[in-house]
Every structure is written in C-alpha cells, then in structure tokens.
Amino acid sequence: MTKGFICRGFSLLATLTAVLSLGGAAIAAPVIDNNAGTWTDTYNDNLGVRTTSGTTVVSASGVVKLIAGQTSGNYETVRIKPPSFGAWGTLKLSGTWSAPADVRVSVINALTRATVLGPVDYDGEVSLAEIDPVAHPELAVIVALNEGVVSPMVSDLAVS
Numbered sequence: 330m331t332k333g334f335i336c337r338g339f340s341l342l343a344t345l346t347a348v349l350s351l352g353g354a355a356i357a358a359p360v361i362d363n364n365a366g367t368w369t370d371t372y373n374d375n376l377g378v379r380t381t382s383g384t385t386v387v388s389a390s391g392v393v394k395l396i397a398g399q400t401s402g403n404y405e406t407v408r409i410k411p412p413s414f415g416a417w418g419t420l421k422l423s424g425t426w427s428a429p430a431d432v433r434v435s436v437i438n439a440l441t442r443a444t445v446l447g448p449v450d451y452d453g454e455v456s457l458a459e460i461d462p463v464a465h466p467e468l469a470v471i472v473a474l475n476e477g478v479v480s481p482m483v484s485d486l487a488v489s
C-alpha cells in the first residue's frame with residue numbers, strides 16, 4: 330500500500346463521514362425520478378441553481394429568497410433533462426409570496442438559451458405541454474422574484 334493510496338483512502342473516508350454526518354435531513358437536490366419523469370429541487374443545497382442575481386439559496390431552510398435589502402432578483406436552474414421524458418409536462422413552484430406578479434417564470438432552451446415560455450406571473454402550475462421535446466430536449470427555468478407585501482421565497486420547484 331503506497332502512501333498516496335492511504336492519503337486518498339483517508340480523504341475518501343473523510344468525505345463519507347462528512348456526508349453521513351449530515352444525517353437523514355440531507356437530500357441531494359435536484360432529485361430526478363426517471364419512473365415518475367420528474368425533476369424536483371427542494372433547495373436543501375444549491376446544486377440545482379446555475380446562477381443567481383439578487384437572490385440566495387438558503388440550504389438550511391430549503392428556500393431561495395431575495396438577498397436582504399434587494400427588492401428584486403432572479404435565479405436560473407441548471408439544465409433540466411430527465412432521460413425518461415417523452416414530453417414536457419408542468420412547472421410547479423411552492424413557497425410563500427403575496428401575489429402572482431411577485432414570482433415570474435421563464436423557460437428557456439438550455440442549449441440555445443432561446444426563451445420558449447414566458448416570462449409569466451406564476452399563478453399556479455404552468456403547462457409545458459406545448460414545448461416540443463425534440464426541438465427542446467433540455468430546459469432551464471428562470472425565476473424572477475419581486476418583493477410584494479412579503480418578500481417571496483420559493484421552497485421547491487418541480488418540472489415534469
């Protein structure tokens with residue numbers, strides 16, 4: 330056994346210990362369920378968020394919200410491309426906000442970055458059924474947050 334191997338072994342052990350010590354509450358996000366054909370991000374980490382502007386992922390509480398002092402901002406998801414998809418279904422957000430205009434969503438082709446839907450006020454589940462899965466095999470969602478009566482927080486985002 331070489332010294333290098335031992336070091337790598339300890340490093341791996343340290344990594345595993347770090348992962349295990351997070352306990353059952355840690356959910357690797359986003360979660361892709363190939364059987365259900367869903368892509369879900371619960372924001373328990375920032376792995377599903379590609380970029381932020383004026384917003385922040387608060388992993389401990391599992392939400393995305395405006396940075397303190399900001400009245401607007403946005404974030405973009407990583408590429409959404411669940412292999413089991415035959416067709417795009419819906420975009421669904423959960424969280425707290427005071428009016429549909431506080432949360433506006435756009436859907437882009439993650440490869441060409443062309444907008445394929447929106448921006449629209451989020452007023453309940455958005456159908457993605459009109460989006461051609463052949464022309465647009467990978468999508469990304471851009472969520473724009475605007476402070477209303479309350480500061481909006483998105484607690485999860487699901488695409489099917």
Ligand SMILES: [Ca+2]
Nearest residue numbers: 371391484485
């Ligand atoms: Ca959450």
